[in-house]
Amino acid sequence: RVYLAERESDGLQLVLKMLDTRLARDPASRARFVREYKIIQRIQNEHVTMIFDHGFTSEDPWIAMEYFPGGDLLERIRQGISSIGAFKILMQIAEALDAVHSAGVVHRDLKPQNIMFRANHRLAILDFGLAREIDATSTLTQKGMVMATPLYMSPEQCLGQPHDERGDLYAAGAILYEMLTGKHLYEGDNPSALAYQHVHGEIPQLPKRLAGYQPLLERLVAKHPADRFPSARELFNYIAH
Numbered sequence: 001r002v003y004l005a006e007r008e009s010d011g012l013q014l015v016l017k018m019l020d021t022r023l024a025r026d027p028a029s030r031a032r033f034v035r036e037y038k039i040i041q042r043i044q045n046e047h048v049t050m051i052f053d054h055g056f057t058s059e060d061p062w063i064a065m066e067y068f069p070g071g072d073l074l075e076r077i078r079q080g081i082s083s084i085g086a087f088k089i090l091m092q093i094a095e096a097l098d099a100v101h102s103a104g105v106v107h108r109d110l111k112p113q114n115i116m117f118r119a120n121h122r123l124a125i126l127d128f129g130l131a132r133e134i135d136a137t138s139t140l141t142q143k144g145m146v147m148a149t150p151l152y153m154s155p156e157q158c159l160g161q162p163h164d165e166r167g168d169l170y171a172a173g174a175i176l177y178e179m180l181t182g183k184h185l186y187e188g189d190n191p192s193a194l195a196y197q198h199v200h201g202e203i204p205q206l207p208k209r210l211a212g213y214q215p216l217l218e219r220l221v222a223k224h225p226a227d228r229f230p231s232a233r234e235l236f237n238y239i240a241h
Contacts, residue, residue: 094236159199
């Protein structure tokens with residue numbers, strides 16, 4: 001549950017995120033929620049949402065987070081984004097992922113709804129509920145369990161295989177395609193059909209007017225992680241040059 005709140009001391013608007021009471025009874029859900037706070041606090045970067053406070057009511061854990069007046073990327077996609085605008089947003093996403101990955105974290109659920117904009121149009125990533133440490137030896141999700149958003153999941157994630165930072169880059173590629181075309185990278189009637197497309201489907205061809213972005217798209221959403229950019233920093237350098 002998410003609420004728009006106001007800090008009594010100075011009137012600052014912020015977002016109050018609370019774990020639903022039904023989920024709060026589940027130890028794994030509570031642990032995932034608390035871990036999200038710890039992960040965000042550890043990163044401390046302009047491209048990651050700020051945390052002001054956290055705690056527990058008599059039953060539920062809560063996090064007081066930054067409020068983003070610029071809305072999310074999904075809203076901007078629905079309004080329409082120019083190809084140059086999409087390119088600039090992708091550059092910021094690469095910066096954000098570099099910060100996240102440099103902190104030893106893989107997001108695992110990157111999607112337009114989790115990319116928010118401040119009033120100055122600078123973006124930040126939020127919702128680290130499914131994130132995990134790159135060198136983690138255990139996870140709060142069972143092997144093969146699908147919890148991320150199927151529209152943006154990498155092939156290896158769809159198959160329940162181990163995945164690293166390059167899975168986040170795949171999601172960035174799917175988001176790039178959506179920004180450029182207004183359509184999802186793949187369509188399916190259900191999560192299984194979407195997963196099959198991510199694993200076996202042909203990489204869509206961009207319209208002719210956007211053909212210059214095709215090599216970048218194909219490298220981002222390559223089926224095999226080894227064929228993608230090795231890091232978000234490499235992606236940023238590619239875009240910048």
